Amino acid sequence: MENIAELEHVSKIFAGKTAVEDVSFVIPRGSVTAVLGPNGAGKTTVLSMLLGLREPSSGSVRIFGQSPKDAQVKRRIGAMLQEVSVIDGLNAREVMSMIRSYYPHPLKLTEMADLAGFTPEELNKRADKLSGGQKRRLGFALALAGDPDLLFFDEPTVGLDSTSRRTFWQQVEALAHKGKTILFSTHYLQEAEDAADRILLFNKGKIAADGTPDEIVSRLTSRSVSFIADLEDGDSYAVGEMIHRMCSIPGVRDCKEEEGRWSVTADNTDTVLAAIFRYNIPARDIRTGQGRLDDAFEVMLTHDQEKEAVSS
């Protein structure tokens, strides 16, 4: 598969502070990639380097094999940026006509109006008088004005209600079906899991994980077995022995009681179940569970913070 974008050992330092550190990845044609991470993880910085708005301190960024600043590249990309409002003094239709005049093979004005979902009245409204949601839809239509091959969406759904959010992701899916390459950043974990076929997990300016949503989940989520143990009250020997037995199973990370339920966290829940039966532990109401990506994300971050706390 042809690579649409390539980053090689890219770092970005702002006034002595490292925002992005030695990041390398390639974006194949037709992929939908989520750049996921908490605030300040370097997502927007990576995007702005891909868009040619910022120069990497070291390393190289290539889009379609060229510099992102090349006019040829700009004709084939479209983007929705964060914190971009609209131009003043023009109505929505004029803004659309203006932006589409920049591209060699633009969408028709009617197609753009459809993408934004604008009625004729909305098209005649001054762009700066549109509501927040309408401005965002205008921004979406503008991103597609040049019928681009590669699309960037920086935190596209922040501040949108759930209906608009759903509509947005449906549109993105339709674009992906048409073979567009899409890269979006988000800190909504659910969105990355649902909309992307690949997640680049960023943390502290580095790629913490790179894979399909499933891979990320299985790599980082904790699975657990929980049950109610009918141990006699005050029988500290039985409790102690059970904890000891559970913790000696390979892959078990934790065994603790919370509000009467015991929960055993492990890489492989089958071995835990086997052990429960083997040792005749008086367990009932046994449940196995797998954390969603949310949890995985949380785990990764707290994990990192702990490490940092230890090293500092």
Place this chain on the structure above:
Amino acid sequence: MKMLLMQCKVEMLRIIRNPYYVFWSLLMPIVFYYIFTKIVNTGVDDAKAWQAHYLMSMTTFSVMGSSIMTVGIRMVQEQSLGWSVYMRITPLPGSIYFISKMFGQTVMHAFSVIVIFVAGFLMNGVQMSIGQWIGSGLWILVASIPFLALGTLFGTMKRVDTTSGLSNITYMLMAVLGGMWMPIDSFPSVLQTIGQWLPSYNYGSGVWSIAAGEAPGLKPILILASYLILFMVLSIYIRKKQEAV
């Protein structure tokens, strides 16, 4: 070419739809002109010459204002709204963006010049030869370039309110000290000396000469050219420094 035409059209639309433009650039100068040629008796000997002179003062006042303020404030606005960042990811070359801004501005200035000239003609029947009318108009347009450059210098600022405050003060001070409201001869000598070196005075003096039937001197041309170079260099230097992030 299509891009350039579109961009010029858009810039003009934006200027004409701006209520401040209509107020500051058209209404204010015309009202001032009315007051100082019709209501207040300035007691000058040659009323006809004064009416022509003051018409030129007010036109330069108008064009200087919109050069400094509209350009500067608009640039800061676009910066703070993130719009100029967005333009950088579109294929529109920065040069076309800039040229059409300046061109759109100049077309609007030509419009202001015509409106104010016509107002002066209708109010006081200002009489000049065709050559003088055209010459004055051209001087006002061409010699406004240093003020456009000053506008782009204000355009490098970060916040809209400080920009509009500062550019407004600069504009008013230059207008008064440059003799656009009152002839500089009536000032104390210290202010006269300062005034003579301001770009506003030299902007006016060229066109005052034309209105009086003389050619503009070399001095105002040289002074304006120096200011143009100064403002351009400063503005480019600051912009480069800001972009080097």
